[in-house]
Amino acid sequence: MNIVKLLIKLQRFFRPELKKNKAHAKELQNILEKLKKKQQVLENEILLTQDPELIKLFQTEHEIIRMQYKKGIAELHEIYQNIKNLS
Amino acid sequence: MQNILLIIGVPSLLYGFWLSNDFTGIAAGISIFLFGMLALEQGFNAFTGGTLERILRITTQTNWRSLWFGILATSLMQSSSLVSIITISFISAGLLELAAGIGIIFGANLGTSTGAWLIAGFGLKVNLSEYALPLLVFGILFIFQGHKKLKGLGYILAGLGFLFLGIHYMKESFEAIKETLDLVEYAIPGIRGLLIYTLMGFAATIIMQSSHATMVLIITALAAHQITYENALALAIGSNVGTTITAILGSLGANVEGKRLAGAHFLFNIITGVLALALIKYFEACVDWVAQILTIAADNYTLKLAIFHSLFNLFGIILLFPFIDNLVKVLENAIKPAKSNIFKPKYLTDSAAGFPETFVESVRLETIHLYENAIHIVLKTFGLHRRDLLDNESLWNALQKDSTGSYYDIDAGYEKRIKGIFSAIIEFISQATFSREMEQSSKLYWLRNSGRHIVEAIKDTKHLQKNWIRYGRSQSAEARDEYQKIAFQIALMIREIEQFRQKIAQNELPLLSLDSLKSKIEEDDLQVTRQIEKLIREKKITPQTGSSLINDSAYMYSIKSNLVKAAETLFLHKSPQMFRPELKLALDDSEIKQVIEKINPAYEQNSDLN
Numbered sequence: 001m002n003i004v005k006l007l008i009k010l011q012r013f014f015r016p017e018l019k020k021n022k023a024h025a026k027e028l029q030n031i032l033e034k035l036k037k038k039q040q041v042l043e044n045e046i047l048l049t050q051d052p053e054l055i056k057l058f059q060t061e062h063e064i065i066r067m068q069y070k071k072g073i074a075e076l077h078e079i080y081q082n083i084k085n086l087s
Numbered sequence: 088m089q090n091i092l093l094i095i096g097v098p099s100l101l102y103g104f105w106l107s108n109d110f111t112g113i114a115a116g117i118s119i120f121l122f123g124m125l126a127l128e129q130g131f132n133a134f135t136g137g138t139l140e141r142i143l144r145i146t147t148q149t150n151w152r153s154l155w156f157g158i159l160a161t162s163l164m165q166s167s168s169l170v171s172i173i174t175i176s177f178i179s180a181g182l183l184e185l186a187a188g189i190g191i192i193f194g195a196n197l198g199t200s201t202g203a204w205l206i207a208g209f210g211l212k213v214n215l216s217e218y219a220l221p222l223l224v225f226g227i228l229f230i231f232q233g234h235k236k237l238k239g240l241g242y243i244l245a246g247l248g249f250l251f252l253g254i255h256y257m258k259e260s261f262e263a264i265k266e267t268l269d270l271v272e273y274a275i276p277g278i279r280g281l282l283i284y285t286l287m288g289f290a291a292t293i294i295m296q297s298s299h300a301t302m303v304l305i306i307t308a309l310a311a312h313q314i315t316y317e318n319a320l321a322l323a324i325g326s327n328v329g330t331t332i333t334a335i336l337g338s339l340g341a342n343v344e345g346k347r348l349a350g351a352h353f354l355f356n357i358i359t360g361v362l363a364l365a366l367i368k369y370f371e372a373c374v375d376w377v378a379q380i381l382t383i384a385a386d387n388y389t390l391k392l393a394i395f396h397s398l399f400n401l402f403g404i405i406l407l408f409p410f411i412d413n414l415v416k417v418l419e420n421a422i423k424p425a426k427s428n429i430f431k432p433k434y435l436t437d438s439a440a441g442f443p444e445t446f447v448e449s450v451r452l453e454t455i456h457l458y459e460n461a462i463h464i465v466l467k468t469f470g471l472h473r474r475d476l477l478d479n480e481s482l483w484n485a486l487q488k489d490s491t492g493s494y495y496d497i498d499a500g501y502e503k504r505i506k507g508i509f510s511a512i513i514e515f516i517s518q519a520t521f522s523r524e525m526e527q528s529s530k531l532y533w534l535r536n537s538g539r540h541i542v543e544a545i546k547d548t549k550h551l552q553k554n555w556i557r558y559g560r561s562q563s564a565e566a567r568d569e570y571q572k573i574a575f576q577i578a579l580m581i582r583e584i585e586q587f588r589q590k591i592a593q594n595e596l597p598l599l600s601l602d603s604l605k606s607k608i609e610e611d612d613l614q615v616t617r618q619i620e621k622l623i624r625e626k627k628i629t630p631q632t633g634s635s636l637i638n639d640s641a642y643m644y645s646i647k648s649n650l651v652k653a654a655e656t657l658f659l660h661k662s663p664q665m666f667r668p669e670l671k672l673a674l675d676d677s678e679i680k681q682v683i684e685k686i687n688p689a690y691e692q693n694s695d696l697n
Contacts, residue, residue, distance in 0.1 A: 024668065027668040031596065035672075060686050064606055064674065068673070069672075071674075
């Protein structure tokens with residue numbers, strides 16, 4: 001077995017934080033994808049709807065998701081920074 | 088019952104000790120063995136703070152898996168009682184289905200026979216006291232450690248040490264008694280012997296509360312030729328039936344599901360016992376055949392007893408396992424739940440308090456019960472019922488019907504439906520014995536807070552009720568209309584929480600979707616405030632009425648916020664680890680306000696006015 005690979009594996013074994021951060025990043029990416037999809041659906045709904053009350057409702061929902069997404073991106077950057085520092 | 092046993096038992100034991108030193112040795116052996124089992128159970132309890140529960144959840148998704156869990160867990164822990172108690176606790180807290188619980192109990196019956204195999208195959212051949220002493224030393228060393236898991240390991244080692252020492256004493260004393268007394272002379276042949284010794288095995292297990300201890304006693308006596316093989320078989324059958332008494336006693340503090348499980352345990356052991364007695368000759372032949380295959384000597388009766396114990400339990404499983412679902416139906420019909428009293432706690436049972444995970448789940452279920460009662464009070468205050476929540480039209484019509492503002496006694500409702508349950512929850516939580524650092528402690532903290540939010544919502548409803556009644560009878564149609572809108576919005580929020588609760592499983596991001604409900608509360612508050620200002624400006628309501636409405640819209644805001652906060656904990660925190668990544672993205676109050684500001688540009692100005 002390649003010594004470098006073995007060393008990397010050992011290093012990972014002794015650094016559970018790294019593994020944890022990577023798993024967390026993956027989970028966050030998954031959530032962000034779902035949020036993006038929801039955002040797109042809402043954008044289409046806003047374009048198709050005539051009712052002003054409903055448009056406002058969709059806009060509020062869209063704005064909430066936009067802010068959640070923004071927070072998610074900031075969190076993801078922080079995790080990537082942690083991963084960079086750990087590896 | 089225990090007192091009677093004590094009154095008869097103590098003098099009998101004293102007489103026995105006076106009569107024979109060997110009898111003292113046997114009694115001491117049993118006591119040390121039982122003490123070892125207690126230590127072993129305590130040791131395994133240290134690992135029930137999550138690990139065991141997680142394994143239990145994963146491994147009980149099908150009846151087959153439950154059966155295997157029962158076999159393996161009992162073989163490993165050497166205690167079917169501990170496995171039964173864990174299962175009853177999980178069933179009582181609603182974390183396990185009855186069918187899965189029955190599977191575990193069936194498996195535990197087979198798993199318990201591994202003890203007989205270990206003692207007959209290994210325990211009698213080696214000098215166990217040599218192993219017992221180092222185990223005791225290491226056990227005690229670990230018990231004195233501060234770490235919970237190390238302490239648990241210490242109890243397990245010390246428990247094993249005591250078990251070995253107990254077996255050693257029993258073995259030695261039976262060997263010694265042989266020289267002065269031959270108990271085989273008292274052997275009873277035939278059916279009479281079969282029945283009498285079955286009863287003796289049954290009674291011995293009830294007294295010792297452990298079929299494992301009875302089996303060890305039988306095996307050591309059999310090894311010392313103090314009982315005949317036929318009588319030993321009967322004793323084993325009796326002990327197997329007697330062990331159900333432990334489960335029945337354990338289920339006394341459980342809810343109806345726990346009682347049904349104890350019923351299943353009793354039925355399984357009774358049916359297997361009766362069949363084993365009726366077919367004993369066939370079983371004996373079968374044991375000889377298996378012994379031959381396993382190359383066990385024909386006169387190795389201890390191992391043959393272990394084979395017999397496994398065989399008749401296996402027979403019971405083969406016979407009853409395919410009918411678990413039917414058994415569930417029979418038990419559900421036979422053991423009906425006591426008439427539910429909505430004013431009393433339903434889930435805070437002694438049995439559910441046994442393990443951290445079941446403890447937390449029972450508090451969660453009880454707080455949901457509290458929430459349901461609170462919703463009843465809030466709706467009743469506005470003359471509504473749950474059925475009115477079906478759609479907007481029927482909700483509005485129901486509110487219009489009750490426009491005169493019918494009176495509901497909130498204080499009486501609080502005393503009856505809330506106070507008793509909330510106090511019971513607080514008392515129950517205060518009895519939690521598990522460590523403060525555990526994950527379950529933080530869950531309890533959130534659940535207690537959730538209860539507080541529910542109580543706050545009721546208090547706010549009470550404040551709101553005063554003007555709801557006053558303006559419900561008022562001449563001002565505008566004021567009446569505004570109060571109806573307030574009630575309408577509260578009811579609407581209750582309905583939305585209900586819809587959210589029902590669709591959690593389909594919701595991809597349940598925690599984040601709660602932000603929409605929170606923003607709706609802000610938005611509604613803004614709209615109500617604007618409307619009140621408009622009505623005052625147009626002189627449709629007096630400034631006094633306007634100030635009442637502004638105060639009461641604040642109560643509406645508080646009721647809705649408290650209900651959403653309670654729901655967030657109750658319906659999402661069942662498995663917080665699932666929502667942990669979402670938690671980081673959820674918006675806080677100021678961020679929600681920012682959203683509303685952006686959508687309603689005049690919001691900031693209004694907030695400043697408030």
